[in-house]
Amino acid sequence: MATIRDVAKTAGVSIATVSRVFNGNTAVNEDTALQVWAAASALDYWPNGAARSLTTSRSNTLGVLLPDLFGDFFSEVIRGIDQLAKREKYQTLISGSHASVEDVLTATRAMRGRIDGLVMMAPDSITVESVTRIRRRLPVVLISPPFAVDGCSSVSIASFSGARAVVAHLIGLGHREIAMVAGPAGNVDAEERLRGYRRGLKEAGIQPRDELVVQGDFRESSGYAAAAALLDRRPRPTAVFAANDCMAIGLMSALGNAGLSVPHDVAVVGFDNITMAQYMRPPLTTVHVDAYALGQKAVRLMLDTLSDPESEKVTVQTIDVILKVRSSCGARPAVAANTLNVPESKQL
Amino acid sequence: MATIRDVAKTAGVSIATVSRVFNGNTAVNEDTALQVWAAASALDYWPNGAARSLTTSRSNTLGVLLPDLFGDFFSEVIRGIDQLAKREKYQTLISGSHASVEDVLTATRAMRGRIDGLVMMAPDSITVESVTRIRRRLPVVLISPPFAVDGCSSVSIASFSGARAVVAHLIGLGHREIAMVAGPAGNVDAEERLRGYRRGLKEAGIQPRDELVVQGDFRESSGYAAAAALLDRRPRPTAVFAANDCMAIGLMSALGNAGLSVPHDVAVVGFDNITMAQYMRPPLTTVHVDAYALGQKAVRLMLDTLSDPESEKVTVQTIDVILKVRSSCGARPAVAANTLNVPESKQL
DNA sequence: TGAATTTATGAAACCGTTTACATGGCGCTC
DNA sequence: GAGCGCCATGTAAACGGTTTCATAAATTCA
Numbered sequence: 064m065a066t067i068r069d070v071a072k073t074a075g076v077s078i079a080t081v082s083r084v085f086n087g088n089t090a091v092n093e094d095t096a097l098q099v100w101a102a103a104s105a106l107d108y109w110p111n112g113a114a115r116s117l118t119t120s121r122s123n124t125l126g127v128l129l130p131d132l133f134g135d136f137f138s139e140v141i142r143g144i145d146q147l148a149k150r151e152k153y154q155t156l157i158s159g160s161h162a163s164v165e166d167v168l169t170a171t172r173a174m175r176g177r178i179d180g181l182v183m184m185a186p187d188s189i190t191v192e193s194v195t196r197i198r199r200r201l202p203v204v205l206i207s208p209p210f211a212v213d214g215c216s217s218v219s220i221a222s223f224s225g226a227r228a229v230v231a232h233l234i235g236l237g238h239r240e241i242a243m244v245a246g247p248a249g250n251v252d253a254e255e256r257l258r259g260y261r262r263g264l265k266e267a268g269i270q271p272r273d274e275l276v277v278q279g280d281f282r283e284s285s286g287y288a289a290a291a292a293l294l295d296r297r298p299r300p301t302a303v304f305a306a307n308d309c310m311a312i313g314l315m316s317a318l319g320n321a322g323l324s325v326p327h328d329v330a331v332v333g334f335d336n337i338t339m340a341q342y343m344r345p346p347l348t349t350v351h352v353d354a355y356a357l358g359q360k361a362v363r364l365m366l367d368t369l370s371d372p373e374s375e376k377v378t379v380q381t382i383d384v385i386l387k388v389r390s391s392c393g394a395r396p397a398v399a400a401n402t403l404n405v406p407e408s409k410q411l
Numbered sequence: 412m413a414t415i416r417d418v419a420k421t422a423g424v425s426i427a428t429v430s431r432v433f434n435g436n437t438a439v440n441e442d443t444a445l446q447v448w449a450a451a452s453a454l455d456y457w458p459n460g461a462a463r464s465l466t467t468s469r470s471n472t473l474g475v476l477l478p479d480l481f482g483d484f485f486s487e488v489i490r491g492i493d494q495l496a497k498r499e500k501y502q503t504l505i506s507g508s509h510a511s512v513e514d515v516l517t518a519t520r521a522m523r524g525r526i527d528g529l530v531m532m533a534p535d536s537i538t539v540e541s542v543t544r545i546r547r548r549l550p551v552v553l554i555s556p557p558f559a560v561d562g563c564s565s566v567s568i569a570s571f572s573g574a575r576a577v578v579a580h581l582i583g584l585g586h587r588e589i590a591m592v593a594g595p596a597g598n599v600d601a602e603e604r605l606r607g608y609r610r611g612l613k614e615a616g617i618q619p620r621d622e623l624v625v626q627g628d629f630r631e632s633s634g635y636a637a638a639a640a641l642l643d644r645r646p647r648p649t650a651v652f653a654a655n656d657c658m659a660i661g662l663m664s665a666l667g668n669a670g671l672s673v674p675h676d677v678a679v680v681g682f683d684n685i686t687m688a689q690y691m692r693p694p695l696t697t698v699h700v701d702a703y704a705l706g707q708k709a710v711r712l713m714l715d716t717l718s719d720p721e722s723e724k725v726t727v728q729t730i731d732v733i734l735k736v737r738s739s740c741g742a743r744p745a746v747a748a749n750t751l752n753v754p755e756s757k758q759l
Numbered sequence: 760t761g762a763a764t765t766t767a768t769g770a771a772a773c774c775g776t777t778t779a780c781a782t783g784g785c786g787c788t789c
Numbered sequence: 790g791a792g793c794g795c796c797a798t799g800t801a802a803a804c805g806g807t808t809t810c811a812t813a814a815a816t817t818c819a
Binding site for chain 1: 459460463471482483486502505506507522544548660661664667686687690692
């Protein structure tokens with residue numbers, strides 16, 4: 064493997080000059096630079112990243128910590144992170160599925176010296192003190208954090224208001240017995256959606272009842288399983304709000320198998336607006352969350368922090384959500400039978 | 412930031428001893444080791460990764476190059492990669508969406524000195540020579556490569572045989588006018604599936620016709636769009652094979668909007684068996700591909716190569732696929748109306 | 760008891776860069 | 790033509806570790 068010394072020797076200059084050429088230092092003669100480029104290209108040389116970050120104490124790499132969840136939503140978040148990072152000449156060191164606090168600390172330790180900042184999306188398995196500890200050595204940006212941490216910018220989803228809007232919409236359609244398939248306990252967004260659901264009911268003068276809430280885990284199968292429990296309730300709920308689309312889809316599948324028609328017998332609403340939602344039969348009413356933007360904003364906040372490390376400025380952002388009314392809630396008739404209408408386009 | 416010297420000073424030993432402690436060298440006195448641990452913990456010290464890889468010329472990091480595609484399938488592949496890597500104490504440096512050869516080379520250059528090996532899944536934007544060039548400095552494992560490269564292990568999907576099985580199955584059900592929504596040109600798996608489709612037809616004595624093949628791009632919207640083209644054909648196809656599930660789902664949505672019933676009017680089959688497939692109405696017949704295993708095997712091959720760099724051994728693996736018959740192809744009646752049957756569980 | 764061996768530790772070289780500082784040559788100015 | 794400043798380049802010291810080799814102390818053995 065060619066090193067800077069090999070290039071220097073080949074080009075007949077010192078290693079300092081080679082370094083200057085590769086770092087765009089203008090104080091180097093044009094002809095000399097050309098020679099260096101030629102030598103480098105002949106030797107297929109490129110500066111060694113580890114050595115570089117050792118001297119500069121910058122790695123141009125962002126660490127990303129993910130929770131155990133996967134699927135469409137998360138892959139969009141990652142895409143947002145990766146693309147903006149790439150555009151800004153940063154690399155992405157990813158580490159997924161962290162179950163415990165210990166796990167998270169181990170992962171960040173292993174990243175030590177390799178990253179300039181850390182984007183964390185591990186909501187349920189962190190504590191204020193563990194994040195604070197990481198923050199002491201590294202800039203940290205949190206996605207959907209369950210708490211605020213001194214010195215950490217963060218970006219959250221407007222889960223509460225989205226859920227409230229869902230319930231208000233269902234109530235506007237005449238529903239009174241509205242059930243919910245909740246997300247995993249400990250997950251902030253799951254809890255905010257549950258809170259929004261309850262608030263929405265209260266605002267309509269309806270007392271939320273615990274027996275109308277079924278616990279899920281954000282996966283299709285738990286939505287599917289929830290159906291059985293909900294169909295036992297008397298009076299039977301006329302509408303179900305699932306804390307995310309995956310569960311809503313599992314739920315709809317189970318309802319169909321049980322011979323119930325959506326939305327005629329039961330209205331269903333989800334959350335996230337994953338790609339699949341619009342292709343369901345009936346198309347799923349849901350709350351649109353721009354997952355790509357979520358990832359992008361997190362990186363943007365990180366870059367801000369990195370560009371001015373002294374600044375104590377902390378930004379707390381919230382991604383707005385939009386209720387996306389389709390047919391699964393019964394708000395409007397299913398699309399006329401023989402028209403081929405184009406699906407909603409998705410920005411890339 | 413505490414360095415090894417700080418720890419050495421605090422513990423009253425030399426830096427060599429500290430290093431030995433952190434590298435599990437047994438030749439260090441137990442009491443001394445304890446002192447070192449205490450000092451390290453007091454200073455919140457952990458070895459700097461960049462410095463470490465500079466001396467050892469190992470980074471314990473795997474580079475991962477992804478294509479521009481995202482969604483459920485790819486996120487499963489990444490999960491497989493990340494989890495096995497993590498278990499084997501490797502980190503994952505990810506870089507997505509590489510459009511051109513130049514792009515790929517730039518990305519790998521930026522990783523220089525930071526990774527021990529490269530897992531590439533960028534099928535359409537690479538050439539033999541560019542990979543060969545990368546291979547000269549780094550172990551490379553390819554996922555679904557369009558060609559073999561000297562010295563590179565690879566793992567592929569049995570796309571050809573899967574597609575052939577789909578067609579055979581449809582023919583067994585009595586279909587003769589079988590159309591296909593193909594994947595993006597240049598993508599190996601797309602092309603293999605197309606080839607398998609044609610072969611399947613030929614084996615049944617049916618001459619494949621180009622007008623029954625519509626070009627797609629693996630996304631839902633292109634499946635949706637394909638419906639319009641296919642419904643114009645006379646005689647109208649009685650079955651459509653989509654090169655992946657996303658397109659099949661888009662297609663089914665469009666067929667529904669056009670007033671056609673699946674599978675009664677048109678049978679539909681997909682490929683990949685993404686999570687969503689079984690929750691569709693009707694549940695989608697498809698070819699199961701274990702994306703998680705695909706990612707895992709790629710990492711396994713990489714670890715093999717890394718553990719014995721001298722060995723010239725190259726392994727070329729293929730992930731087997733299984734035809735997953737559900738209702739969308741009309742092979743068996745839709746699930747009885749009022750039974751709640753549990754969805755197929757998915758291994759995690 | 761002294762030589763040989765083992766064990767625990769330290770000193771110093773090295774990994775491949777960047778960068779502060781030194782240096783030498785050249786063109787100006789007075 | 791001496792003095793000055795500037796420009797292009799080189800020298801050498803970091804950066805934070807690992808590892809080879811040397812060494813002192815402790816143990817073994819005759």
